Amino acid sequence: MASTKGQVIKCKAAVAWEKNQPMTIEEIEVAPPKAKEIRIKVIATGLCHSDLSAWKGILPFTKFPCVLGHEASGIVESVGEGITSVKEGDHVLSSFLPQCNECPMCKSPNSNMCVKFFESLGYPGMLLDGTSRFSCKGKTVHHFVACSTFAQYTVIPHGFFTKIRNDAPMEKICLLSCGVTTGYGGPVKVAKIKPGSTCAVFGLGAVGLGAVMGCKRQGAGKIFGVDINNDKKEIAKTFGVTDFVNPTEHQKPIDQVLMDLTQQVGCDYTFECIGNVGVIQSALAACRVGEGQCVVIGVPPSGTNIAVDPMQLLFGRVLTGCFFGGLEPSEVPALVDDYMQKKIMLDEFITHTLSIDDVNKAFDYLIQGKTLKTVMHF
Ligand code: APR
Ligand code: ZN
Numbered sequence: 001m002a003s004t005k006g007q008v009i010k011c012k013a014a015v016a017w018e019k020n021q022p023m024t025i026e027e028i029e030v031a032p033p034k035a036k037e038i039r040i041k042v043i044a045t046g047l048c049h050s051d052l053s054a055w056k057g058i059l060p061f062t063k064f065p066c067v068l069g070h071e072a073s074g075i076v077e078s079v080g081e082g083i084t085s086v087k088e089g090d091h092v093l094s095s096f097l098p099q100c101n102e103c104p105m106c107k108s109p110n111s112n113m114c115v116k117f118f119e120s121l122g123y124p125g126m127l128l129d130g131t132s133r134f135s136c137k138g139k140t141v142h143h144f145v146a147c148s149t150f151a152q153y154t155v156i157p158h159g160f161f162t163k164i165r166n167d168a169p170m171e172k173i174c175l176l177s178c179g180v181t182t183g184y185g186g187p188v189k190v191a192k193i194k195p196g197s198t199c200a201v202f203g204l205g206a207v208g209l210g211a212v213m214g215c216k217r218q219g220a221g222k223i224f225g226v227d228i229n230n231d232k233k234e235i236a237k238t239f240g241v242t243d244f245v246n247p248t249e250h251q252k253p254i255d256q257v258l259m260d261l262t263q264q265v266g267c268d269y270t271f272e273c274i275g276n277v278g279v280i281q282s283a284l285a286a287c288r289v290g291e292g293q294c295v296v297i298g299v300p301p302s303g304t305n306i307a308v309d310p311m312q313l314l315f316g317r318v319l320t321g322c323f324f325g326g327l328e329p330s331e332v333p334a335l336v337d338d339y340m341q342k343k344i345m346l347d348e349f350i351t352h353t354l355s356i357d358d359v360n361k362a363f364d365y366l367i368q369g370k371t372l373k374t375v376m377h378f
């Protein structure tokens, strides 16, 4: 096949023209990568709840029209000047949370944040030089969190991708690019939970079940799985939930239900995997006095606030949170190895495999709570 390096590529993409409106499949033009960027051929992309939030217009940094998607595996098609970490043909995962390895945040061993993430927020819908590589029908199309993986080809800046081994199944490991890793890192990297602990995971989507998987791997004694959808009960057990609790089936508030279920001790660790400020309050209140830790993992709509009674903190409960499970993108290749060695599950998350042509169907399934993970291909 003739090389496409340096040329504009015309390819298929799902374009979101306006918030809350069905996306349309279009032929878009994808410009070559500029300096410190790469262009990849997307092989498989998961649908994450944050794509849905962006489509609804409740994430601050989304600009329409745009190509959504941020959870993909792909193959490097070409690299821009100054890229040395990957070459044509390498396999990569997109990473909405970058790792430049040069900024003070990257250099701190205590943080997985990166200055480039905040820089990118300064150019919503654009790459780091403030411009887009996408156009369609003569109009500029925006990027989404520097990934935009609902396109056959996309351009990604340095830091916003991770090189991975090239023998891992792309249609499975794309899940490590966001959702599953985001949940899994909560108990494993952020809370580093102790064996025998009592944990509660609020929200049993792919993020929550990733957290459950992490709790189990760390040797948790009891794992409460809290969800308003009873359809999650059976699948949650396969990931390690020992006790399923549906808050709508109880008279008392869920934190008091969990207190009762733990003989008024509370949970050692709770993980909020929904993005609901009310649930964050309940998850903190369900923690054990003196030492219980609540980790916020779900992303609430922008502009919302948590109302925390300071006594909760004075009583020694800890409220913390993390993006991408507190993991650095450079830690993801080890998770790919774990999957290949059957130490973590991925296949079990995939409830639907669809063509990108059915992107609106994939969104509907997520809205209706009918899916854990939909993986789309081109
Ligand atoms: N109490 C308990 N469970 C709830 C509640 C509630 N009030 N509201 C929703 N849920 C459950 C849903 O029934 C669903 O099972 O939370 C789960 C959310 O799962 P998904 O929609 O599949 O979302 P997921 O992809 O797991 O992402 C969850 O993490 O990365 C962020 O932006 C993402 O904020 C989102 C969160
Ligand atoms: Zn950095």
Ligand code: ZN
Residues within 6 Å of the ligand: 048, 049, 050, 051, 070, 071, 178, 179
């Ligand atoms: Zn995501």
